[in-house]
Amino acid sequence: MRLAVFAMLLALAYCAVPGPVLAETTRRGLNNGFRAALAVELGSLAGDALWVVLMFAGAAALAQAGGVRLAAGAAGGLFLLWLGARALSSARSKRPPKNGGVVVEQAFATGAAMSVASPYALPFWIAVSGSLSGYGVSSTGVLGYTVFSAAFMFTCLAFALLAAGAISWGRRFLRPRFFFVVDLVGGLVFVAIGLNLLTMTTVHLIG
Secondary structure: HHHHHHHHHHHHHHHHHOOOHHHHHHHHHHHHHHHHHHHHHHHHEEEEEEEEHHHHHHOHHHHOOHHHHHHHHHHHHOOOOOOOOHHHHHHHHHOOOOHHHHHHHHHHHHHHHHHOOOHHHHHHHHHHHHHHHHHHHHHHHHHHHHHHHHHHHHHHHHHHHHHHHHHHHHHEEEEHHHHHHHHHHHHHHHHHHHHHHHHHHHHHOOO
């Protein structure tokens, strides 16, 4: 029970903290509706599932290597720059919001890529891997891992549905020009975060 509560609180903190995934969920949801917002969150959830598997497989120890962190920082920074460029291009073209299967598939792929390539995921899961020993996960074996994973993923799924629903509900009150602002602000945020990650990665590489 204590392990499940820990996993649920951890999932809420991980999902609700403002960051690239939540920003992209908001941008996609306001532009394309509930399905697109949910697709980003579900894609991110798929990436989180991969991190959980790697953590329990012991790969978190490998991730502590400096070279792995630098590679993740560079990949994450470049990916965020690409997202920012796409958002700014969408704002510049002033195209009306689109819906459809292709948009949803792209949103899912984007969410998954953001989760897997996120440089923030490495230190997070390393810290989680170390803290789980205090809850006796290693001693409980498969049962402990299953309880933690199920509670974490279920909470993330609930947050995804809630976030997508709230964004979709708010979308109906927005005027067309607001979608331009969403793309513009989202693009600038992604570019700023991406440049910051690349700068920090370069500093660590040189130093």
